Amino acid sequence: MNPDTPDDSPVPHAPEGAASGPDPSPRRRRTSILILDDEPIVCKRLKPFFQKAGYEAEAYSQPAEALARVEQRRFDVVITDLKMQGLDGLAFLGKVKALSPDTDVIVITGFATLETARESFRKGVFDFVAKPFKLTKILEGVRRIEKERGLVP
Amino acid sequence: MGPGSARFLFRTFKRILAANTAALEGMARMDRALGGEYVFDAAYLESAVREVCRLTHLSAYHLNGMADETWVGLYDAYLTVKDALEDILAGGMGLYASRRVLPFAEIGWEMEPLVGLAAAGLAVLGRRMGLPAPDGLAVTATGMAELAGEDREAVLGEVEAGIAALYARLGGPRPLELTLSAAGADGAGKVLATAVADSAEAAAQAVAELARDRDAEAAVAVCLRPLLAGTLAGTLQTLAHDPNLPPAMLAVARPMADAAPADRAALVDRCWFSRAAPHAPLRTRPAVKPLDSALPGGRPLFPSRGRSLRGSGYLTPRQGATLAELGLAAERALGGPCLLSWVLDGDGGFWLTGLGPAETAYPEWADEPEADDDFPGPDDLLLSGGQIACGGVGAGPVVRLDDDTAPAAVPLGSVGVARTASPALSRLVPRLGALLAEVGTPASHLATVTREHRTPAIFGLKGAMDLADGTMVTVDAEQTAVYRGVAESLLRQAAMQDARLGSEPEYLVLRRLLRHIRPLNLVDPEAATFAPAHCRTCHDILHFAHEKAVESLLAIDVSGRGGLGTPRRLREESPFALGVVDVGGGLAGDGDTVALGEVTSLPLKAFLEGLLRPETRRQEPARLGLGDIMAGLGRTSRALEAAPRAAGANLALAAADYANITLRLGYHFSVVDAVVSDRPEHNAIYFRFAGGFADGDRRARRADLLLAVLERLGFRASRQSDLVVGKRKLLEADEALNVLRLLGALAAYTRQLDVELASEDDVARFVRRFLELCGLPPQDAAAPEAP
Numbered sequence: 001m002n003p004d005t006p007d008d009s010p011v012p013h014a015p016e017g018a019a020s021g022p023d024p025s026p027r028r029r030r031t032s033i034l035i036l037d038d039e040p041i042v043c044k045r046l047k048p049f050f051q052k053a054g055y056e057a058e059a060y061s062q063p064a065e066a067l068a069r070v071e072q073r074r075f076d077v078v079i080t081d082l083k084m085q086g087l088d089g090l091a092f093l094g095k096v097k098a099l100s101p102d103t104d105v106i107v108i109t110g111f112a113t114l115e116t117a118r119e120s121f122r123k124g125v126f127d128f129v130a131k132p133f134k135l136t137k138i139l140e141g142v143r144r145i146e147k148e149r150g151l152v153p
Numbered sequence: 154m155g156p157g158s159a160r161f162l163f164r165t166f167k168r169i170l171a172a173n174t175a176a177l178e179g180m181a182r183m184d185r186a187l188g189g190e191y192v193f194d195a196a197y198l199e200s201a202v203r204e205v206c207r208l209t210h211l212s213a214y215h216l217n218g219m220a221d222e223t224w225v226g227l228y229d230a231y232l233t234v235k236d237a238l239e240d241i242l243a244g245g246m247g248l249y250a251s252r253r254v255l256p257f258a259e260i261g262w263e264m265e266p267l268v269g270l271a272a273a274g275l276a277v278l279g280r281r282m283g284l285p286a287p288d289g290l291a292v293t294a295t296g297m298a299e300l301a302g303e304d305r306e307a308v309l310g311e312v313e314a315g316i317a318a319l320y321a322r323l324g325g326p327r328p329l330e331l332t333l334s335a336a337g338a339d340g341a342g343k344v345l346a347t348a349v350a351d352s353a354e355a356a357a358q359a360v361a362e363l364a365r366d367r368d369a370e371a372a373v374a375v376c377l378r379p380l381l382a383g384t385l386a387g388t389l390q391t392l393a394h395d396p397n398l399p400p401a402m403l404a405v406a407r408p409m410a411d412a413a414p415a416d417r418a419a420l421v422d423r424c425w426f427s428r429a430a431p432h433a434p435l436r437t438r439p440a441v442k443p444l445d446s447a448l449p450g451g452r453p454l455f456p457s458r459g460r461s462l463r464g465s466g467y468l469t470p471r472q473g474a475t476l477a478e479l480g481l482a483a484e485r486a487l488g489g490p491c492l493l494s495w496v497l498d499g500d501g502g503f504w505l506t507g508l509g510p511a512e513t514a515y516p517e518w519a520d521e522p523e524a525d526d527d528f529p530g531p532d533d534l535l536l537s538g539g540q541i542a543c544g545g546v547g548a549g550p551v552v553r554l555d556d557d558t559a560p561a562a563v564p565l566g567s568v569g570v571a572r573t574a575s576p577a578l579s580r581l582v583p584r585l586g587a588l589l590a591e592v593g594t595p596a597s598h599l600a601t602v603t604r605e606h607r608t609p610a611i612f613g614l615k616g617a618m619d620l621a622d623g624t625m626v627t628v629d630a631e632q633t634a635v636y637r638g639v640a641e642s643l644l645r646q647a648a649m650q651d652a653r654l655g656s657e658p659e660y661l662v663l664r665r666l667l668r669h670i671r672p673l674n675l676v677d678p679e680a681a682t683f684a685p686a687h688c689r690t691c692h693d694i695l696h697f698a699h700e701k702a703v704e705s706l707l708a709i710d711v712s713g714r715g716g717l718g719t720p721r722r723l724r725e726e727s728p729f730a731l732g733v734v735d736v737g738g739g740l741a742g743d744g745d746t747v748a749l750g751e752v753t754s755l756p757l758k759a760f761l762e763g764l765l766r767p768e769t770r771r772q773e774p775a776r777l778g779l780g781d782i783m784a785g786l787g788r789t790s791r792a793l794e795a796a797p798r799a800a801g802a803n804l805a806l807a808a809a810d811y812a813n814i815t816l817r818l819g820y821h822f823s824v825v826d827a828v829v830s831d832r833p834e835h836n837a838i839y840f841r842f843a844g845g846f847a848d849g850d851r852r853a854r855r856a857d858l859l860l861a862v863l864e865r866l867g868f869r870a871s872r873q874s875d876l877v878v879g880k881r882k883l884l885e886a887d888e889a890l891n892v893l894r895l896l897g898a899l900a901a902y903t904r905q906l907d908v909e910l911a912s913e914d915d916v917a918r919f920v921r922r923f924l925e926l927c928g929l930p931p932q933d934a935a936a937p938e939a940p
Binding site for chain 1: 194195196
């Protein structure tokens with residue numbers, strides 16, 4: 001599911017350490033991704049997949065740990081489950097956006113309803129992916145974020 | 154419209170088709186999730202199982218609606234499957250959870266948590282798959298747990314009784330080998346200990362000792378089987394990674410006698426065989442063997458230097474290849490790489506003696522492809538296109554398959570190539586390294602079977618049948634591509650992905666679930682076992698419902714026309730009158746008559762186009778002999794008595810993608826039943842013919858003629874007396890419509906033809922003339938020439 005043009009269209013930003021125009025350094029800064037899903041299998045699949053695809057990826061199955069991490073540092077992209085033990089994905093999303101408004105969030109959920117999708121988009125979610133999903137599907141979402149945020153040349 | 158009416162039957166049939174398609178697609182998604190294509194969680198497993206169960210039940214329900222509750226046994230089969238699936242989802246031990254001892258005959262894959270991988274594996278490989286594995290029994294996780302409690306003596310009694318029954322099956326007592334392995338829903342089947350016992354009492358005692366030593370928290374089970382004697386014993390690791398080798402299997406062999414136990418450890422050969430057929434040895438590390446030893450079969454070693462001999466390896470390349478084939482078969486059954494134990498007996502035959510999980514920790518395996526991996530390029534590409542029926546990569550020599558191909562004619566590990574993905578090929582799949590079909594889709598029965606066996610497969614691949622027999626090819630199903638030769642880089646990459654995912658708990662549960670969902674055991678509708686009582690999986694129930702629904706349609710009795718409404722008469726210059734009833738999108742316009750242009754039913758329109766072709770209609774009057782008239786008279790009175798309204802009732806039921814055409818021309822009775830849609834797996838044409846106004850010989854010749862034409866049109870056809878039955882399934886819409894045009898032309902051409910078939914030569918002549926009129930190439934050279 002893709003968002004219709006959101007009202008609060010993302011503001012392009014220059015990521016830390018990235019110069020505008022062609023990247024002068026031989027190695028471009030890698031897009032950072034935090035993955036939160038209380039099902040370890042999802043983390044085990046996503047983390048190596050994104051690492052292999054050239055991203056800086058961290059994965060957490062405990063919402064509290066993920067929350068502590070986003071308080072420590074900013075991520076370009078957060079991928080989070082919606083329904084988790086201990087913390088609602090929408091609440092996590094709210095905290096991420098409060099801490100770092102320019103972090104884009106992709107929600108993954110096994111309980112996709114139109115209502116949850118609408119609520120997610122209202123809270124500024126970039127993309128909403130229903131489980132089970134193909135790895136390529138979520139990669140497409142991340143690449144779209146990179147493109148819109150100017151994270152890739 | 155009520156139960157039994159043609160309209161009701163057809164609509165219900167459509168519902169069965171829809172449920173079947175949705176269920177097979179759901180199964181395909183689960184399969185692909187197992188193959189790593191989807192990211193899923195535990196909630197997905199529950200919802201996917203619930204949906205497949207719902208659709209399976211729906212199919213059974215609709216079939217019973219069509220068949221007047223003839224197949225209520227299907228509900229029992231469904232409930233058994235559903236209970237097993239729910240038990241797996243709940244992390245339970247299965248339906249036999251209370252049993253303490255189980256003979257191999259009662260053990261299936263679903264009982265792996267209860268009996269452990271060793272027993273489940275040997276039982277399935279030996280009894281279900283026909284591989285060489287001994288009979289035996291298992292002391293279940295329940296039995297092992299209860300040995301620690303107050304029922305200890307009762308459990309030991311059951312163990313001894315189980316062993317006595319095994320001895321009876323084996324023909325007498327013999328030493329037994331015991332394997333203690335990890336069981337339970339999370340147990341991956343690791344072998345924890347082994348023991349040997351030479352009597353039932355000693356074996357029971359050994360079981361008790363194994364139970365005493367176990368960790369009270371962990372579920373364990375014991376597998377008991379006869380201790381096998383032989384010349385060599387060893388293991389086979391079905392996936393052994395080595396960066397310097399193509400994807401390989403590692404066989405370890407040691408002699409069973411002729412050496413003191415202490416020395417045997419040093420007498421171990423290691424040999425790496427290719428995973429790809431014909432499983433060539435890639436590297437050998439033979440042990441240094443003493444001078445006075447001999448190879449299996451008594452072959453002496455040849456001296457090299459000093460007092461030690463390297464000689465040959467214990468296993469010959471041929472034996473290694475046989476072992477590799479057994480390993481791949483076991484791997485396919487298990488759903489992932491494994492560690493097999495084996496014994497080579499005195500006659501040179503292998504016995505599988507154990508099955509354990511593969512050593513899946515391969516930290517040294519690179520995630521990325523090796524830098525120097527040489528992937529095949531565009532020049533190596535032979536074919537591309539079609540759809541993935543089962544992902545993965547396989548390589549081997551091309552072998553052409555059809556419904557009649559005998560399994561023995563298919564070399565293990567070869568790449569099967571077929572025109573259509575027919576369910577009849579199911580029995581060949583376990584032997585194949587990969588499968589290609591020109592017609593078929595991922596939602597077909599055969600696609601499910603390929604996924605069950607993890608046989609890489611591409612369906613809908615044009616040009617597959619052009620591959621020459623024996624050509625070595627590599628099939629990369631993920632890319633829907635076929636490459637020339639053996640592309641080792643692709644094989645290696647695919648093998649590594651399998652090994653990485655195999656041991657995650659969600660994957661173990663999914664694999665267990667799929668064992669109750671996807672295997673297709675009922676493949677032959679003609680077999681006595683094609684019955685609800687033999688349906689063991691969702692796929693069995695779905696396939697059974699589909700086949701029987703088709704049978705119900707074929708048996709539609711249109712003579713009474715109950716609830717059909719008034720047919721519209723065909724308003725064309727037809728060889729005979731035809732009434733058409735619209736059962737859903739089959740006709741446009743209204744009125745008492747219908748023109749060809751108003752027929753919107755694709756299959757009926759095609760049939761009529763053939764029927765109305767003037768050039769195939771034979772105008773000359775039939776030459777009747779006295780015998781024909783006398784024979785016809787008897788048949789006339791019988792026919793009139795049997796079904797007074799039937800004679801002359803030519804009726805077609807038409808829907809947008811379906812037609813059932815019943816022709817009663819004179820005393821011929823033909824039925825054409827066809828489904829033509831954009832889904833090749835749904836498309837089918839059935840043809841049935843009986844009767845004729847002529848003496849027995851001539852009717853038989855007419856049947857021969859029809860048989861010859863049907864076979865020429867690609868039907869699987871058979872004849873009994875003057876009854877001819879032909880089926881063609883799995884064909885694309887264009888081809889199906891073309892076949893229907895030819896059947897229409899055939900109906901016009903053969904009208905009352907039998908009276909002209911005075912000799913066998915006439916059969917060949919009329920067949921040839923008909924094919925010529927239809928613009929079909931001449932028959933095979935085997936056909937007799939007409940005078």
